[in-house]
Amino acid sequence: MILEVKNVKVKLGSSEILKDITFKVDKYEMVALLGPNGSGKSTILKTIFGVLRPINGVVYLDGENIEEFNFKEIARKIGYLPQENPETNLKVVDIVLLGRTPHISEFKSPSKGDLKIALNALKSVGLEGFEDRKFSELSGGEKQKVMIARIFAQQSEILLLDEPTAHLDISSQIEVMELVNKKVKSGVAAIIAIHDINLATSFCNRILMVKDGKIIRVGKPEEVINPSTIKEVFNTNVDVKKFGNRIYVVPKAKGVKRNNKNKKIHVICGGGSGVELIYKLNEMGYYVSAGVLNVLDSDWHAIMEVDGEVVDEAPFSPISQRSFQENVEVIEKSDLVILANLSVGVGNVLNLKAALRAAENGKLLVVDKTPFATRNFAGDETENLYRAILAKARVFKDETQVLRVVDEVLLER
Amino acid sequence: MHKLIPTLIMLNVFIFFLCLSLGSSSIGFYDVIDILNGVADDNTKAIILDYRMPRIITSMLVGSALATAGCAMQALFRNPLADPYVLGISSGASVGAAIVILIGIATTLNILFAAFISSLLTAFVVYKLGETKVGLPIYTLLLAGVAMASFLSGVTSLLVYLAGKDMHQVIFWIMGGFWTANWLKAEFIIIPIVASIIYVLINAWNLNAILMGEEHALSVGINVESFKKKIIGSASLLTSSAVAVSGIIGFVGIIIPHAMRLIVGENHRTLIPTTILFGAAFMPLVDLIARTATDGEIPVGIITALLGAPFFIYLLKRAKV
Numbered sequence: 001m002i003l004e005v006k007n008v009k010v011k012l013g014s015s016e017i018l019k020d021i022t023f024k025v026d027k028y029e030m031v032a033l034l035g036p037n038g039s040g041k042s043t044i045l046k047t048i049f050g051v052l053r054p055i056n057g058v059v060y061l062d063g064e065n066i067e068e069f070n071f072k073e074i075a076r077k078i079g080y081l082p083q084e085n086p087e088t089n090l091k092v093v094d095i096v097l098l099g100r101t102p103h104i105s106e107f108k109s110p111s112k113g114d115l116k117i118a119l120n121a122l123k124s125v126g127l128e129g130f131e132d133r134k135f136s137e138l139s140g141g142e143k144q145k146v147m148i149a150r151i152f153a154q155q156s157e158i159l160l161l162d163e164p165t166a167h168l169d170i171s172s173q174i175e176v177m178e179l180v181n182k183k184v185k186s187g188v189a190a191i192i193a194i195h196d197i198n199l200a201t202s203f204c205n206r207i208l209m210v211k212d213g214k215i216i217r218v219g220k221p222e223e224v225i226n227p228s229t230i231k232e233v234f235n236t237n238v239d240v241k242k243f244g245n246r247i248y249v250v251p252k253a254k255g256v257k258r259n260n261k262n263k264k265i266h267v268i269c270g271g272g273s274g275v276e277l278i279y280k281l282n283e284m285g286y287y288v289s290a291g292v293l294n295v296l297d298s299d300w301h302a303i304m305e306v307d308g309e310v311v312d313e314a315p316f317s318p319i320s321q322r323s324f325q326e327n328v329e330v331i332e333k334s335d336l337v338i339l340a341n342l343s344v345g346v347g348n349v350l351n352l353k354a355a356l357r358a359a360e361n362g363k364l365l366v367v368d369k370t371p372f373a374t375r376n377f378a379g380d381e382t383e384n385l386y387r388a389i390l391a392k393a394r395v396f397k398d399e400t401q402v403l404r405v406v407d408e409v410l411l412e413r
Numbered sequence: 414m415h416k417l418i419p420t421l422i423m424l425n426v427f428i429f430f431l432c433l434s435l436g437s438s439s440i441g442f443y444d445v446i447d448i449l450n451g452v453a454d455d456n457t458k459a460i461i462l463d464y465r466m467p468r469i470i471t472s473m474l475v476g477s478a479l480a481t482a483g484c485a486m487q488a489l490f491r492n493p494l495a496d497p498y499v500l501g502i503s504s505g506a507s508v509g510a511a512i513v514i515l516i517g518i519a520t521t522l523n524i525l526f527a528a529f530i531s532s533l534l535t536a537f538v539v540y541k542l543g544e545t546k547v548g549l550p551i552y553t554l555l556l557a558g559v560a561m562a563s564f565l566s567g568v569t570s571l572l573v574y575l576a577g578k579d580m581h582q583v584i585f586w587i588m589g590g591f592w593t594a595n596w597l598k599a600e601f602i603i604i605p606i607v608a609s610i611i612y613v614l615i616n617a618w619n620l621n622a623i624l625m626g627e628e629h630a631l632s633v634g635i636n637v638e639s640f641k642k643k644i645i646g647s648a649s650l651l652t653s654s655a656v657a658v659s660g661i662i663g664f665v666g667i668i669i670p671h672a673m674r675l676i677v678g679e680n681h682r683t684l685i686p687t688t689i690l691f692g693a694a695f696m697p698l699v700d701l702i703a704r705t706a707t708d709g710e711i712p713v714g715i716i717t718a719l720l721g722a723p724f725f726i727y728l729l730k731r732a733k734v
Contacts, residue, residue: 075634082628089679098622102634
């Protein structure tokens, strides 16, 4: 079953709610509609289901205009779950059985076969044994799963879900998305209007970003979700982080007051040894730089996030002479340099050489948290180099102690 | 089928014979047996077959009609306080009956027709007032019904005031009862009531869907706008028929469906049949009290209220809501 929405325009009263919406959804696809309140997400779903008639454009189901079908025929092809859950004392099994309505002829009651399908649907959402419970007495998560069982019992090939995770706790949100995801993998298509961007990026293969009745971005989550598209669609500032192959969106870190704006501090780090220093120094209002770092190193992510200057090298590559020079130049310009508790191998020995320059200039602070021998993988010569650095710098037991004296040290100078 | 249904059918048969056997005259159960054996005298036959029998049948029809209409309205409005009269049907019927009485053409048949036509007309006007461009929003309909009902109550009060010496006739009609029942009335209402009840009965499944809310009903493939019209149409026909022959009998349309709901649950596939049967059993029983409790007749609406409300409270308490 392929769903195609083509140049659809929908008016409610005098206002145009949808303006020229076009997209296609195939089976095995789980598509999220993302957009602010009132952007037209629900209207898109209602138009696909045929509740609202477009004034222009067509919705095609496998090439056939949806307007050719009556509601019963549409309900056999499309399972639509409205946003608000009903309030009713009906028994759970009666609600799930309602999903069979499009399959039973008028004036007839559901058969034993329908009952079996309903009970199976209930089982598939993990609510076996709930059939005789009153719907009104269930928890929010259970209610939503009953409603999911209802559209599963409908056995349609396209699912339209209007904010199925609203008002649910996190475990129920994930359960609901997993249930839909599993169904999609069995060969149906799902279109989900949703507000939770992280749930959408975690479970959906494709995202349609909707604003003012128009689709303004389409693509895989990692293609369309970034701070600028979120700003464009939702008009808010966020950070987009990557976690493995997942991406997630968090509110942007609060703007930092650059009251120490003339002071620059350079952190020599790597492998995560500088993360705390970079964030804290940034919060304290300093301009932070770091280097030399391999791209995608966690310290590199940290310095990118605080928008600091960075001297970087390709992932897993040793530090080149050019990067070393660049690093030294940054060090020259800095008011203070901190050598983090980094591990040293042949690839980044040049970072220690740079640190020595800083030490000779009298502006190096060293975090010497763990014995150097345990983090030195570049031979005895490096051990000597490190000792030479320590001799010319102020040494601290951990990051907290360094950070405590930074203000003071800079004032002295 | 719910296990309560056979019991209710037997209850109906029992009440039918009970009511045939009791009355203000001394004719009793053995006379009923005599009629069945064909050995009863003409006077006995007349009282049982031409007076008690049509009265019982009319009250059974009215009881089931009001109960069914109430049940359907409660599902449609998703409001436990909805009753058969929400669309102003009772006030409409009162105006029709009062006009006929006031202009002095108050034969049984004229009152019946006037009440029937004016109540159906009221329902239609309310429906039209409630209609909007996007369909029939249930709250607009409810408000239109409330507005229409109070307007027509005002008209009725004015007519009662103008009626002068006929005033008591109008008030008695409004109070409701079966003392004027005869075969003609029973025959008049049997077709619309039975047909509408069957329609509601076969749509019991769809009423479950409506109970979930209109969007949910739509999502399982029900053409909600057209279904709403049909249910409102049948409920109006049921109520108008009942009101035309028996005046305004309150409480039945609320109490019977709720009593059944507390016993068998919300599922309309069992709720509708049990409501029909319980309504049919309840009404003649109450009418029996109305015609035997005192020397005269107590208007049946008074008894439904006096009897119904405590029974309802008992059920509420028992269900530990």
